Amino acid sequence: MADKQENTWAAKAKRTITSVLPVSDRRRDQCVNCGACCKLPNVCPFIKPGEDGKEYCSIYPIRPLNCRKYPRTESELVTRDTCGYRFE
Numbered sequence: 001m002a003d004k005q006e007n008t009w010a011a012k013a014k015r016t017i018t019s020v021l022p023v024s025d026r027r028r029d030q031c032v033n034c035g036a037c038c039k040l041p042n043v044c045p046f047i048k049p050g051e052d053g054k055e056y057c058s059i060y061p062i063r064p065l066n067c068r069k070y071p072r073t074e075s076e077l078v079t080r081d082t083c084g085y086r087f088e
C-alpha cells in the first residue's frame with residue numbers, strides 16, 4: 001500500500017497541483033456521496049446535505065479538478081473509512 005497522506009493544507013495543495021495527472025487505473029468502485037472529501041481539511045461552502053442523508057455538491061458540473069478526480073491515487077485516499085472508492 002502506498003504511503004497515506006495526512007489531512008492537511010499541504011496535502012490539499014499537492015492534490016490540487018497533481019490533479020492535472022490521470023486517475024490511477026487501479027481505482028475501483030464509485031463515489032457514494034459520503035461528503036468526506038468535501039471537508040479536506042476545511043468544509044467546502046458548496047457542499048449541501050441531501051434529504052437522503054448523503055452530501056451533494058451544489059456546483060457539481062463546474063467543480064474543480066481535484067474534487068472531480070478524488071481520490072486520484074491510493075495515497076490521496078484519506079477518507080478510507082467512508083469513501084466508496086478503493087484501490088486494487
Ligand code: SF4
Pocket residue numbers: 030031032033034035036037038070071079082083084085
Ligand atoms: S470521500 Fe469518496 S465517497 Fe465520499 S464524497 Fe468523496 S469521493 Fe465520494
